[in-house]
Amino acid sequence: MTRADSLLLLLLCLLIGGLFRAVWSGGDEARQLQLHAETGGRDWPLTADRLIEVDGPLGRSVVEIRDGAARFLSSPCRQQICVRSGWHRHAGAVAACVPNRISFKLSGGAASDYDGLSY
């Protein structure tokens, strides 16, 4: 094998590695929480635990990020549907406090096994 063959082989190996990553790795999109409210939207990394306070027409909702999952910790709505929905972990998961017009969606990382949930 000549030096040119070796160089070509090395380049092809790098190309194979890149293609493999692109096709089978599931992407390397950062894990994020996309928070939406009437006042605007903002992305938060899911890699750091934190409490996010966000104001809506009813008052202040609190979204908690912990161990890569997120939930509505509290919300001023009376029905508390958003709080009762608990923790959300998978990419594509959505949660909303409809009366307070606040929602979040998770992106990046492993997707859920399901394309939709019936509840």
Add this chain to the structure above:
Amino acid sequence: MKQTLIALALCALLAWAVWRQPSVVVQHRELFALGTLVQVSIADPLPPALMSEIQAELRAFERRWSPQGDGELARLNQLLAHQARAPLPEALRAGIQAAREACRLSEGLFDPAMGALVQLWGFDDEERYRSAPPPPQDIRQALDASPSLCEAELGEDIVLSAIGARLDFGASAKGRAVDDIIELLRRHGVRNAIVNAGGDLRAIGRRPERAWRIGIRQPRGASAQDVLASLNVADGEAVFSSGDYERYFLHEGRRYHHIIDPRDGYPAAGSQSASVLHGSAELADAAATALFVAGPDEAGRIMQGMGVSHWLLVDAQGGIHASPAMRQRLEGLP
């Protein structure tokens, strides 16, 4: 040279694999409508302005079907508060006819004329949400004053058996809206999508690599993400669920939820959740409510009467009941 040829062959194989990969990813869009978060998932190129058109259609739908406000149903309710006969708005005709049919087929377990009871319990309004049940005499009064939609005459006018009905299509209108949005998607050339209105959904087509897969919520799970069982849905199928785990309050250790039994005016006591699979979202919506109210003893008969072959019920003790056809479709059912 031999190694180079092998590497080239591997590269060609990978290039072929890349080429075979679906070029369209599933895109998700959300909007507030129908009193919930509506998610549209599309596995086709997203037509321009589609979401704004969906939003406009859902806003018009909400106004038309809201029992209060200034839309067609609200105005009809204002008339029915004082008279038993009122002109039937053309925009509501098909939906009310479908609801009357579902009312009859469910033997009255699904009855949209119980709006006065729903209003009394306060589950339809954030402002009037209760922390204790209404007085029994108020429930009795509202029950006695609510004529059934099953007995309504529908022609140029709607004729009910008594004055004072309040129509509330909260248990079927969401299904009708989902059907409408599916038709809108099809008109735009979308062939592969899910419309999910707060956990009630209908799918068309499939994902590029497999069928759409739907999880059904475990009613006593710690999170809405906890799944009892799952199924793959075929083109046009809807999965609708009714449960006691979202809209409820606890009073003196008892759970009072939003699915009212038209027979006694109290939250239906026999079920934790009910799910229906059907080709019509509108019927699936009404049937899920009827199934929940029916409970395990009457589930089979009521679903047969409504023409529903695929249903799943978790009873008040957590026992699982499913039609044979549904059992064949479900994966992971205990």
